[in-house]
Amino acid sequence: MNNLTSRQKEIFEFIKSKISKEGYPPTRMEISNYFGFKSPNAAEDHLKALKKKGFIEILSGTSRGISLNENLLDHIPVIGLVSAGSPMLAEENIEKKIPALPISTHGVDYYLRVKGDSMIDVGIFENDLIAVNKDIKIKKNSIVIARLDNDVTVKTLKELSDNKVVLRAENKNYEDIVIDPNKVSLNFEGTCVGLIRNIS
Amino acid sequence: MNNLTSRQKEIFEFIKSKISKEGYPPTRMEISNYFGFKSPNAAEDHLKALKKKGFIEILSGTSRGISLNENLLDHIPVIGLVSAGSPMLAEENIEKKIPALPISTHGVDYYLRVKGDSMIDVGIFENDLIAVNKDIKIKKNSIVIARLDNDVTVKTLKELSDNKVVLRAENKNYEDIVIDPNKVSLNFEGTCVGLIRNIS
DNA sequence: ATTCATACTGTAATTATATACAGTATTAAA
DNA sequence: TTTAATACTGTATATAATTACAGTATGAAT
Numbered sequence: 001m002n003n004l005t006s007r008q009k010e011i012f013e014f015i016k017s018k019i020s021k022e023g024y025p026p027t028r029m030e031i032s033n034y035f036g037f038k039s040p041n042a043a044e045d046h047l048k049a050l051k052k053k054g055f056i057e058i059l060s061g062t063s064r065g066i067s068l069n070e071n072l073l074d075h076i077p078v079i080g081l082v083s084a085g086s087p088m089l090a091e092e093n094i095e096k097k098i099p100a101l102p103i104s105t106h107g108v109d110y111y112l113r114v115k116g117d118s119m120i121d122v123g124i125f126e127n128d129l130i131a132v133n134k135d136i137k138i139k140k141n142s143i144v145i146a147r148l149d150n151d152v153t154v155k156t157l158k159e160l161s162d163n164k165v166v167l168r169a170e171n172k173n174y175e176d177i178v179i180d181p182n183k184v185s186l187n188f189e190g191t192c193v194g195l196i197r198n199i200s
Numbered sequence: 201m202n203n204l205t206s207r208q209k210e211i212f213e214f215i216k217s218k219i220s221k222e223g224y225p226p227t228r229m230e231i232s233n234y235f236g237f238k239s240p241n242a243a244e245d246h247l248k249a250l251k252k253k254g255f256i257e258i259l260s261g262t263s264r265g266i267s268l269n270e271n272l273l274d275h276i277p278v279i280g281l282v283s284a285g286s287p288m289l290a291e292e293n294i295e296k297k298i299p300a301l302p303i304s305t306h307g308v309d310y311y312l313r314v315k316g317d318s319m320i321d322v323g324i325f326e327n328d329l330i331a332v333n334k335d336i337k338i339k340k341n342s343i344v345i346a347r348l349d350n351d352v353t354v355k356t357l358k359e360l361s362d363n364k365v366v367l368r369a370e371n372k373n374y375e376d377i378v379i380d381p382n383k384v385s386l387n388f389e390g391t392c393v394g395l396i397r398n399i400s
Numbered sequence: 401a402t403t404c405a406t407a408c409t410g411t412a413a414t415t416a417t418a419t420a421c422a423g424t425a426t427t428a429a430a
Numbered sequence: 431t432t433t434a435a436t437a438c439t440g441t442a443t444a445t446a447a448t449t450a451c452a453g454t455a456t457g458a459a460t
Binding site: 019022023024025027059063064065066067068106120122123124125128131143192193194195196197198199200 | 219222223224225227263264265266267268306320322323324325328331343392393394395396397398399400
Binding site: 205207208237238239241242245246249261262263 | 435436437438439440441445446447
């Protein structure tokens with residue numbers, strides 16, 4: 001969604017929402033009415049721009065003949081290995097994108113591929129994808145995604161106060177991580193709200 | 201899909217496939233062409249019948265203004281508790297339907313809600329949904345969905361021969377289930393190819 | 401300095417589409 | 431046995447929709 005102008009983004013979003021709400025794409029007129037255009041040609045121009053940029057296909061002579069070029073639909077990034085220092089959603093960390101799945105009662109901002117065995121006692125295994133929500137308030141006893149000195153880790157949050165944070169690996173072989181947040185750089189990236197595993 | 205005639209079923213299926221392939225519903229003409237009708241009114245009549253029976257909505261004056269009332273487009277059933285004796289996919293066992301998710305490299309025929317703790321050592325917990333493929337050949341060491349005397353169970357298949365089958369619960373507290381398939385009714389419903397967990 | 405992309409207004413024509421009306425034939429229900 | 435539902439053909443028309451052409455204005459790129 002990068003080379004789109006903000007107006008084009010709006011048009012594209014409108015088309016998507018029309019499809020998901022009504023079940024079919026809008027006409028030029030419907031687009032124009034929604035945005036207050038006085039000419040259907042304004043919509044036509046936008047559609048051509050979206051087509052040129054590869055976001056939609058237009059079937060000529062076909063009413064509502066707009067099809068979205070999938071793969072940009074409602075796709076949510078899967079984060080693989082996180083490069084030190086880079087923001088979670090940085091391009092370099094995105095392994096692929098998969099559709100928004102109704103796996104969780106909460107929204108999912110991204111999926112994170114699990115490394116290591118530190119959470120096996122709660123059934124989170126290496127290579128599982130955990131669904132992460134960025135906005136839920138970080139709470140005691142939730143499984144959180146934390147960034148400790150640029151190292152991204154998944155742990156259960158057992159204590160959270162101004163001068164003491166305890167992260168627990170759910171694996172008997174690991175010890176609790178006790179942190180003084182004033183001394184160490186600690187950020188919470190999100191809360192784990194779901195899990196996906198591929199068994200091959 | 202019960203009170204529909206077979207012809208109406210065909211029309212309905214055609215509309216569904218058009219929507220999923222093209223991204224928008226067909227026109228009366230497109231329906232007529234596909235089925236070889238010589239008049240668009242044949243399609244119109246069918247649409248009215250489908251509307252009357254509650255399968256679609258028709259928006260008057262709107263091109264391609266057909267919306268499906270079923271939202272089981274590419275939806276895959278989630279199987280909850282399985283009633284004794286009933287086939288897996290029997291209506292009574294279907295908890296809900298969710299979209300086809302690209303969680304697995306294999307196809308998914310249905311999701312099965314896990315009961316009990318017999319597989320916790322491989323990270324399968326109570327209430328998880330396991331993705332089941334019915335067609336993959338049952339193999340040793342896969343996690344299988346077996347029906348033992350009408351009881352549906354998820355276990356690892358450790359041995360499979362003509363006169364001995366061993367099903368292992370992946371939980372130290374349970375013993376292997378050793379079966380003589382000639383003496384006991386045993387069917388394999390499928391192989392576990394993935395897992396979904398909602399963490400709330 | 402000029403071309404190009406963006407973001408529109410305004411008009412208009414062709415064609416795509418919905419949909420009514422008038423029929424015919426078959427089958428199932430009252 | 432009459433009615434209603436199903437499954438169409440055939441014709442017709444109003445209107446929905448695409449889409450081209452001719453403009454205007456702005457800002458960014460070459």
